[in-house]
Amino acid sequence: MPEREIVFVDAVRTAFGRMGGTLRDVFCSKLGGIALKGLLDKTGIAEKAHVDTVMAGSAAHCSHALNPARWAALYSGLPYETSASYVEMQCGSAIDSINHAAWKMLAGQADIVIAGGMESYSQVAAKFSMSTPPYKLIPPMPIQQQLSPVPEECIGMGLTAENLQQMYHISRQASDEFAYNSQMRARAAMEAGYFKDEIVPVTFPATRKTPEVVFDTDEHPRFETTLEALAKLPPAFSKEGTVTAGNASGRNDGAAFVLMMTRQKAQELGYEPMAKWLAGADYGCDPRIMGIAPAHAVPRALSRAGLKLSQMDHMECNEAFAVQNLAVIKEIENQTGEKVDMEKWNPLGGAIAFGHPNGASGARVGMFAMRTLIRNGGRYGFFSSCCGGGLGVATVIENLQR
Numbered sequence: 001m002p003e004r005e006i007v008f009v010d011a012v013r014t015a016f017g018r019m020g021g022t023l024r025d026v027f028c029s030k031l032g033g034i035a036l037k038g039l040l041d042k043t044g045i046a047e048k049a050h051v052d053t054v055m056a057g058s059a060a061h062c063s064h065a066l067n068p069a070r071w072a073a074l075y076s077g078l079p080y081e082t083s084a085s086y087v088e089m090q091c092g093s094a095i096d097s098i099n100h101a102a103w104k105m106l107a108g109q110a111d112i113v114i115a116g117g118m119e120s121y122s123q124v125a126a127k128f129s130m131s132t133p134p135y136k137l138i139p140p141m142p143i144q145q146q147l148s149p150v151p152e153e154c155i156g157m158g159l160t161a162e163n164l165q166q167m168y169h170i171s172r173q174a175s176d177e178f179a180y181n182s183q184m185r186a187r188a189a190m191e192a193g194y195f196k197d198e199i200v201p202v203t204f205p206a207t208r209k210t211p212e213v214v215f216d217t218d219e220h221p222r223f224e225t226t227l228e229a230l231a232k233l234p235p236a237f238s239k240e241g242t243v244t245a246g247n248a249s250g251r252n253d254g255a256a257f258v259l260m261m262t263r264q265k266a267q268e269l270g271y272e273p274m275a276k277w278l279a280g281a282d283y284g285c286d287p288r289i290m291g292i293a294p295a296h297a298v299p300r301a302l303s304r305a306g307l308k309l310s311q312m313d314h315m316e317c318n319e320a321f322a323v324q325n326l327a328v329i330k331e332i333e334n335q336t337g338e339k340v341d342m343e344k345w346n347p348l349g350g351a352i353a354f355g356h357p358n359g360a361s362g363a364r365v366g367m368f369a370m371r372t373l374i375r376n377g378g379r380y381g382f383f384s385s386c387c388g389g390g391l392g393v394a395t396v397i398e399n400l401q402r
Contacts, residue, residue: 004105004106004108004262004263004264005262005263005264005276006101006102006105006106006260006261006262006263006276006277007260007261007262007263007266007273007274007275007276007277007400008258008259008260008273008274008275008276008277008366008370008397009043009045009259009260009261009266009271009273009274010039010042010043010258010259010271010274011039011198011256011257011258011259011274011363011366011367011370011371012035012038012039012042012198012199012200012256012257012367013035013116013198013199013200013254013255013256013257013360013363013364013367014031014034014035014038014199014200014202014215014254014255014256014360015195015199015201015202015215015216015217015218015219015254016218016219016220016252016253016254016354016355016357016360016364017122017215017219017220017252017253017254017355018219018220018250018252018253018355019121019122019250019251019252019253020122021122021219021253022202022204022213022215022219023120023122023202023215023253023254024122024123024253025122025123026120026122026123026202026253027062027063027064027065027120027123028058028060028061028062028063028064028065028068028118028119028120028123028359029062029064029065029068029071029072029075029118030064030072030075031118031119031120031202031253031254031255032056032058032068032069032071032072032075032116032117032118032255032257033071033072033073033074033075033076034075034076034200034202034255035116035118035200035255035256035257035360036054036072036073036075036076036078036114036255036257037075037076037077037200038200038201039076039114039200039257039259040076040077040078042200043259043271045112045259045269046077046078046079048269049111049112049265049269050079050081050082050112051078051082051112051113051114052082052083052110052111052112052113053082053083053084053085053101053104053110053113053114054069054070054072054073054078054082054083054084054085054113054114054115055069055084055085055087055097055098055100055101055113055114055115055116056068056069056072056073056084056085056086056087056094056097056114056115056116056117056118056257056359057069057086057087057088057089057093057094057096057097057116057117057359057362058088058093058117058118058119058358058359058360059088059090059091059093059119059358059359059388060119060120060121060124060358060359061088061125062120062123062125063120063123063124063125067084067086068086068118069084069085069086069087070084070086072084072118072255085100087100087117089282089387089391089393090147090358090387090388090389090391091318091320091356091358091361091362091385091386091387091388092282092362092385092386092387092391092392092393093117093358093359093362093387094115094116094117094256094359094360094361094362094363094364094366095280095362095363095365095366095383095384095385095393095394095395096282096362096393097115097116097117097362097363098115098116098258098260098277098280098362098363098366098395099280099282099393099395100115101113101114101115101260102260102277102280103280105260105261105262111261111262111265112259112260112261112262112265113260113261114257114258114259114260115257115258115260115363116255116256116257116258116360116362116363117255117256117257117358117359117360117361117362117363118254118255118256118357118359118360119252119253119254119255119357119358119359119360119361120253120357121251121252121253121357122253123253126142126143127142127143127145128140128141128142128143129143147287147290147388147389147390148287148389148390150287152288153286153287153288153390154287155287155288156237157290157291157320157321157388158236158237158238158241158243158248158321159237159238159288160287160288160289160290160291160324161237161243161248161291161320161321161323161324162237162238162241162242162243162323163288163289164289164291164292164323164324164327165241165242165243165323165327167289167292167327168323168326168327168330168331170242170323170326170327170330171242172231172242173231174322174323174326175242175243175247175321175322175323175326176227176230176231176244176246176247176322177227178247178322178325178326178352179225179230179246179247179322179352180225180226180227180230181349182319182322182346182349182350182351182352182353183221183222183223183225183349183352183353184225184349185346185347185348185349185353186218186221186348186349186350186353186354187221187223187349187353189348189349190217190218190221194348194371194375195218197371198367198371199216199217201214201215201216202214202215202216203215218354218355220250220252220353220354220355221349221353221354222353225246229246230244230246230247233245233246236248242323243321243322243323247321247322247323247352248320248321248322248352249318249319249320249321249350249351249352249355249356250351250352250355250356251355251356252354252355252356252357253357254355254357254360254364255357255359255360256360256361256362256363256364256367257363258363258366258367260277263276272400272401273400273401274370274371274374274399274400274401275369275370275373275374275397275398275399275400275401276397276398276400277395277396277397278304278305278307278380278396278397278398279301279302279304279305279395279396280301280304280393280394280395280396281297281298281300281301281304281393281394282297282391282392282393282394283296283297283300283391283392283393284390284391284392285390285391285392286390287388287389287390288390289390290386290387290388290389290390290391291320291321291324291327291328291386292324292327292328292331292386292392293386293387293390293391293392294317294328294332294384294385294386294392294393294394295327295328295329295330295331295332295334295335295392296331296335296392297384297392297393297394298317298332298382298384298392298394299332299335299336300394301382301384301394301395301396302336302382302396304396305380305396307380307396308336308338309332309336309338309340310338310339311379311380312344312380312381312382313344313373313376313378313379313380313381313399314344314347314369314372314373314376314378314380314381314382315340315341315344315345315346315369315381315382316346316350316365316366316368316369316381316382316383316384317329317345317346317350317365317383317384317385318350318351318356318361318362318365318384318385318386319346319350319351319352319356320351320356320385320386322352324386325345325346325350328386329342329345347372348368348372350365361385362383362385362393365383365384365385366383366395366397368383369381369382369383369397370397370399373397373399374399374401377399377402378399378402379398379399379402380396380397380398380399381396381397381399382394382395382396382397383395383397
């Protein structure tokens, strides 16, 4: 069998909503189904060929569906014959889905895969045990969720960011400046209309009391942000800490997917690919410093692609926290011996501005990377994320529309 090449044909997402905002009544799998249907409508892939599988992930599972990927695939109108796998890697779920899709196709086990993810913080459900002994007067209590079997490692994500702040000696001012830049870059990108081509509208029909609502604009960015206002916010997780509501990502609702296939299949079907998948990598670390893991996953992915950090024209790292991204930048520079060009790092803004629907964020940073490379004529880029539990994941791509 000749060596296969894996390409990205197109990518779409819903606009991202605030927790309790416009998308509050749409549960996770339905959000995924809406985005998937939008991708099918835009590309016409279901009329042209058989989609082998859907790989979709989220961090908090789904309040309704047992297999959220299968539910979303069926909702989108894909045929019963298209299989679906649910992937859970917390904030890196979509990137892990993308990498697994590529590996599956490289192994000759599929030709066309849709990959990505979705999340609804507004619809997160609690789990309750059904094995509590009766007549013990024990009231039902939700099961405490864990990211590690070690109690000392089960700490809030904000505290993992504070641990990185102490390890890498990052100032509150540096974090606030990073957060401010994220908001301003997002503002510039939105005003330039960069996301019109990728957003699938979510329509809420009119009722007797309310007009039709078409949700097609990210609602989390705060364009009125100032450095002075950020500096006044109190620490959110530790009395002497530096992480605040202003320099951390939001908890959000949204979905995002990419259409991937072999290059041969894309040529056969008449598609002009956006980018080529070059390599993927993942890495584990102590859950108490979970945010640093991309600094190790990215160099691994670059090595597998035969590339250097200095060759990257675009770099995306999901902004769990400003201090987390700043720590990753320092450690990537330690790992590679090269400097990060901050103009190429999240140049459209990141999750601090757009919000973080965990399962969707990986595909969102992926499409930001692909479209920016095309827009600017760059050649190589990567997108990455840290993941709760102490994981990092990354993908390296090449622009095919230079």
